[in-house]
Every structure is written in C-alpha cells, then in structure tokens.
Amino acid sequence: MRMVLVAAVALIDMDGRVLLAQRPEGKAMAGLWEFPGGKVEPHETPEAALMRELQEELGIDTWASCLAPLSFASHGYDDFHLLMPLFACRKWQGTPRGREGQALKWVRPRDLRDYPMPAADIPLIPVLQDWL
Numbered sequence: 001m002r003m004v005l006v007a008a009v010a011l012i013d014m015d016g017r018v019l020l021a022q023r024p025e026g027k028a029m030a031g032l033w034e035f036p037g038g039k040v041e042p043h044e045t046p047e048a049a050l051m052r053e054l055q056e057e058l059g060i061d062t063w064a065s066c067l068a069p070l071s072f073a074s075h076g077y078d079d080f081h082l083l084m085p086l087f088a089c090r091k092w093q094g095t096p097r098g099r100e101g102q103a104l105k106w107v108r109p110r111d112l113r114d115y116p117m118p119a120a121d122i123p124l125i126p127v128l129q130d131w132l
C-alpha cells in the first residue's frame, strides 16, 4: 500500500473560527472541504511543506514556531494510505486568499459538521472542537 504523507493546518482566527478550503474541480475529492496543506516532498519537513503550501495555496506566510502539533489522521483510501499530521496555527502574515481558485470559509467549531470533508478528516473534527 502506498503511503502518502500530507501536512495540514487548522488556521484559527481571533474569533476561534477555523479556515476550510474547498478542493477545486479537477482534483481528487473535488468539492469537499479540507484543511489547507499538501503533500510533503522528499527531504522536506512537514513544517516546511506547510509553509510552502500556505504560500502557494493561500498567499500567507507563517513560521515553524507558530505551527503546533495538534493531531493526525491515518486513513486507508482505496488506492493509498494517508498519514496526515494536523497542526494548529494562530499567527501568520497576510490575508488568506484562494490562489488556486478554491473557495475559503471561516467556520465556527460547532459548525464544522455542516461541511462535507474527506473521510480521513472526520475523526479530527471532535478533536478540534474539544481543543478550541
């Protein structure tokens, strides 16, 4: 089974809301709402991967010291096994914009269930709700 390492982040704003991004048309799992992030390249740390993805996908900058390990997802999809560390981040520079055409939404923790997410993300919702 192919193992895919993806780094993801719960960006949390001053009102305690979490940023979700909608996967664009044409990508796998299009239309589902996810935590920003992406695949960790070989020789890249998860933190470095996230900082790169946040710039590419949202146009914001953050720092490794502002990425706090929160939880992780370990989920078997049909064609690969996803291992996804989830970080929490409250401090960044710039305003998140969907630079790849993806819709963004700041969501209150209690409303997270209203947004269809990839199967791997479902167990992360209560973790985030308890923590926030």
Ligand SMILES: Nc1nc2c([nH]c(=O)n2[C@H]2C[C@H](O)[C@@H](COP(=O)(O)OP(=O)(O)OP(=O)(O)O)O2)c(=O)[nH]1
Residues within 6 Å of the ligand: 006, 007, 008, 027, 028, 029, 033, 034, 035, 036, 037, 038, 039, 053, 082, 084, 118, 119, 120, 121
């Ligand atoms: N970013 C992110 N990916 C997730 C989440 N949940 C989940 O199952 N995934 C899966 C979807 C994809 O199979 C994989 C992430 O791949 P991706 O296509 O977004 O990777 P990427 O940003 O590096 O984009 P690309 O360059 O490969 O197109 O992880 C999540 O909450 N956030």
Ligand SMILES: [Mg+2]
Residues within 6 Å of the ligand: 036, 037, 038, 039, 053, 057
């Ligand atoms: Mg991505």
